[in-house]
Amino acid sequence: xxxxxxxxxxxxxxxxxxxxxxxxxxxxxxxxxxxxxxxxxxxxxxxxxxxxxxxxxxxxxxxxxxxxxxxxxxxxxxxxxxxxxxxxxxxxxxxxxxxxxxxxxxxxxxxxxxxxxxxxxxxxxxxxxxxxxxxxxxxxxxxxxxxxxxxxxxxxxxxxxxxxxxxxxxxxxxxxxxxxxxxxxxxxxxxxxxxxxxxxxxxxxxxxxxxxxxxxxxxxxxxxxxxxxxxxxxxxxxxxxxxxxxxxxxxxxxxxxxxxxxxxxxxxxxxxxxxxxxxxxxxxxxxxxxxxxxxxxxxxxxxxxxxxxxxxxxxxxxxxxxxxxxxxxxxxxxxxxxxxxxxxxxxxxxxxxxxxxxxxxxxxxxxxxxxxxxxxxxxxxxxxxxxxxxxxxxxxxxxxxxxxxxxxxxxxxxxxxxxxxxxxxxxxxxx
Amino acid sequence: xxxxxxxxxxxxxxxxxxxxxxxxxxxxxxxxxxxxxxxxxxxxxxxxxxxxxxxxxxxxxxxxxxxxxxxxxxxxxxxxxxxxxxxxxxxxxxxxxxxxxxxxxxxxxxxxxxxxxxxxxxxxxxxxxxxxxxxxxxxxxxxxxxxxxxxxxxxxxxxxxxxxxxxxxxxxxxxxxxxxxxxxxxxxxxxxxxxxxxxxxxxxxxxxxxxxxxxxxxxxxxxxxxxxxxxxxxxxxxxxxxxxxxxxxxxxxxxxxxxxxxxxxxxxxxxxxxxxxxxxxxxxxxxxxxxxxxxxxxxxxxxxxxxxxxxxxxxxxxxxxxxxxxxxxxxxxxxxxxxxxxxxxxxxxxxxxxxxxxxxxxxxxxxxxxxxxxxxxxxxxxxxxxxxxxxxxxxxxxxxxxxxxxxxxxxxxxxxxxxxxxxxxxxxxxx
Numbered sequence: 001x002x003x004x005x006x007x008x009x010x011x012x013x014x015x016x017x018x019x020x021x022x023x024x025x026x027x028x029x030x031x032x033x034x035x036x037x038x039x040x041x042x043x044x045x046x047x048x049x050x051x052x053x054x055x056x057x058x059x060x061x062x063x064x065x066x067x068x069x070x071x072x073x074x075x076x077x078x079x080x081x082x083x084x085x086x087x088x089x090x091x092x093x094x095x096x097x098x099x100x101x102x103x104x105x106x107x108x109x110x111x112x113x114x115x116x117x118x119x120x121x122x123x124x125x126x127x128x129x130x131x132x133x134x135x136x137x138x139x140x141x142x143x144x145x146x147x148x149x150x151x152x153x154x155x156x157x158x159x160x161x162x163x164x165x166x167x168x169x170x171x172x173x174x175x176x177x178x179x180x181x182x183x184x185x186x187x188x189x190x191x192x193x194x195x196x197x198x199x200x201x202x203x204x205x206x207x208x209x210x211x212x213x214x215x216x217x218x219x220x221x222x223x224x225x226x227x228x229x230x231x232x233x234x235x236x237x238x239x240x241x242x243x244x245x246x247x248x249x250x251x252x253x254x255x256x257x258x259x260x261x262x263x264x265x266x267x268x269x270x271x272x273x274x275x276x277x278x279x280x281x282x283x284x285x286x287x288x289x290x291x292x293x294x295x296x297x298x299x300x301x302x303x304x305x306x307x308x309x310x311x312x313x314x315x316x317x318x319x320x321x322x323x324x325x326x327x328x329x330x331x332x333x334x335x336x337x338x339x340x341x342x343x344x345x346x347x348x349x350x351x352x353x354x355x356x357x358x359x360x361x362x363x364x365x366x367x368x369x370x371x372x373x374x375x376x377x378x379x380x381x382x383x384x385x386x387x388x389x390x391x392x393x394x395x396x397x398x399x400x401x402x403x404x405x406x407x408x409x410x411x412x413x414x415x416x417x418x419x420x421x422x423x424x425x426x427x428x429x430x431x
Numbered sequence: 432x433x434x435x436x437x438x439x440x441x442x443x444x445x446x447x448x449x450x451x452x453x454x455x456x457x458x459x460x461x462x463x464x465x466x467x468x469x470x471x472x473x474x475x476x477x478x479x480x481x482x483x484x485x486x487x488x489x490x491x492x493x494x495x496x497x498x499x500x501x502x503x504x505x506x507x508x509x510x511x512x513x514x515x516x517x518x519x520x521x522x523x524x525x526x527x528x529x530x531x532x533x534x535x536x537x538x539x540x541x542x543x544x545x546x547x548x549x550x551x552x553x554x555x556x557x558x559x560x561x562x563x564x565x566x567x568x569x570x571x572x573x574x575x576x577x578x579x580x581x582x583x584x585x586x587x588x589x590x591x592x593x594x595x596x597x598x599x600x601x602x603x604x605x606x607x608x609x610x611x612x613x614x615x616x617x618x619x620x621x622x623x624x625x626x627x628x629x630x631x632x633x634x635x636x637x638x639x640x641x642x643x644x645x646x647x648x649x650x651x652x653x654x655x656x657x658x659x660x661x662x663x664x665x666x667x668x669x670x671x672x673x674x675x676x677x678x679x680x681x682x683x684x685x686x687x688x689x690x691x692x693x694x695x696x697x698x699x700x701x702x703x704x705x706x707x708x709x710x711x712x713x714x715x716x717x718x719x720x721x722x723x724x725x726x727x728x729x730x731x732x733x734x735x736x737x738x739x740x741x742x743x744x745x746x747x748x749x750x751x752x753x754x755x756x757x758x759x760x761x762x763x764x765x766x767x768x769x770x771x772x773x774x775x776x777x778x779x780x781x782x783x784x785x786x787x788x789x790x791x792x793x794x795x796x797x798x799x800x801x802x803x804x805x806x807x808x809x810x811x812x813x814x815x816x817x818x819x820x821x822x823x824x825x826x827x828x829x830x831x832x833x834x835x836x837x838x839x840x841x842x843x844x845x846x847x848x849x850x851x852x853x854x855x856x857x858x859x860x861x862x
Contacts, residue, residue, distance in 0.1 A: 195639075198631055198765075198766035199630045199631040199639065199640050199766075200629055200630045200631050200640075200799070208630065209630050209631075209640060209643070212630075212640070212643040212644055212647050213643055215647050215650070216643050216646050216647065216669035217669065219646070219647075219650045219665050219669055220662050220663075220665045220666040220669065222654075223653075223654055223661055223662040223665060224662050230654060231651050231654040231655050232651075234650050234651045234654060235651040238647035238648065238650055238651065334629075334799035334800040335629035335630075335799040337799070343802070344799055344800045344802070368631070368765035368766040368768070368775055369765040369775045369800065371774070371775070
């Protein structure tokens, strides 16, 4: 997994990398500045349809668009089936499957609506979502509430216990959380993440410190709601070590959106997978996805599971890496290494290897053990192609069959072909 | 501050180190095993006089016994004056000073009563203390509640605001905390510390993760007390990054006490300073202190302060280093380094340098970035003398005048003379 071990054929790469227009550096600087100026605060919990343009029969999923239900991977199928049962649109697994098969549900990328889906999780119009607002521009982004580790809809599980828990999370819990957030006046997401990186988090797969700090910050407000459900809500919050992940994602999405649409900019604004293809977005072409078949994940599997059971990778949470977190900040998270099947030394090599393909060091996310160096920040598609270093990311691994759930976690690389395809499109547009 | 840079004259050292009786290794193994078997849980908050043998005119302080008031350093004087005002035994600073001068207060080492004083803090009979209980033996140990950073009685401040805050902490807050602890059934201190070491804490000067985890663990129980003061209590708890320090200290004391009184054992069971002398205790001589003049602290001073204003070091919190935490675990806490005036690289060197003078690696406290190696644990007085490596510790620094407070933090070394003196006494006893 070392950056230096992934070399590709250079002939076309060199041609593509050399051909950037003269104003690309300035465009990238503008994009980076705009991203860095965003002040994302978690402000609310609301049904997705109040924040995004979302039809009643639509479900938002991770990654670029799918060609149809036939392309949906197992965990996504599980998640859609679970969502139909949860929303009481189907009475049985068989009925839910048949509905999905018959096209009663339209799938669309969350990423294109200002939202993000965690792993195979789906978001319907009624799904309560965490709403992040940029204090400067007012832009809203969103992601679904995290269910905790273990069996979860976002990993394709849809058993009764999973759905009962989800019912409580999206019902009673979401309402208490909403009231507490209103009392708090909003939570500064980056301030909290910056601290978490000094406390062993990477800001993607390890969210233990951020989740603890978030529960600390929100706890007194939960209490002040006076709701009788506050103790139960606080207990869930304090015991969910990954709760802060979708909050991080929505904040990262909000920031990266500020960098979209700068003519000539080769800055990458999204990493995401749909279980079939990995897609990236590039600033200069905000509407387009540049895709390649999903890469294989080098993973560590839970007891009793192995790579032959693994689903192809899916999820929008790799926005974290886009924003200088996750595998780009893994040097700050030595205790994460065993979870993704690596070592702390490898984590440092991987994170520092990313400086070769990024434009800057993150102004807020500093790694104490690297003399407080900012994390590698702002992936430049040109540099990826020129250096032939594929960006690294970490991720959970789900079982390939619907209804099972998470079976491990690991590391992957964003395919070089995505970046080559993006550069080709940019050069075409500029001709 | 590197271990290798502190070398002393070897002649007497070699003589002392060579003379250990043949059963010392077995005695040390017994002491270490007993220490490792302790299961310290935070169980209660009670007035100190209910836990310890403490006369009405006594105040417990850090370190070995003082010869009298004339030997008390500035911060300790400030703390005694503040305590007399706080307990309404004096109406003015002048009256409190005169009382102390006249011997109306008797000072005694907390360490000799099963308690510990943080920095220059003092504990009277009515002071509510955090009570830690060993689940196996039932042994109780205690330490005073932490007031938070900034101005605090434990650093010798006694202004109105400091005393008003202390009044609330030892009144309303202590009562809500007590009720919540009872509902919780007790908090497993080591389980929490082990996690905190994976989250950038050293278990002594940096307690940010442990305090956050503690607030999260206790938060739901605070709520369930139904007290109207619960929100205020939770807010104080979640905003006090050093709250867990006295809990750590009482747990470490509880564990180290289990290792006391093993004939022939050269294991060190306490490190503590009284502002004049640094003292250590050794297993084979549980009643005795082996002392030397306090060492100088290499510190980093807050804006506007410098070493010429520093008080000589005082405090019982170096029990943390005795127990494999603090500077012995600083490799786990890169973000602590700037606070104590060092670098993360130096922190790793200092922590790993301690393996040369310890008997074991801590079975619970693991450092992820050192491939999950246990921290250096169980200081052997023989090895300190033989290797001439003085144990390192970290500490806050107070202003030398009473009434000011903390002005910095830094690193110090436990004087070699303490260990030489202990070995001499052991050999004398065995002749």
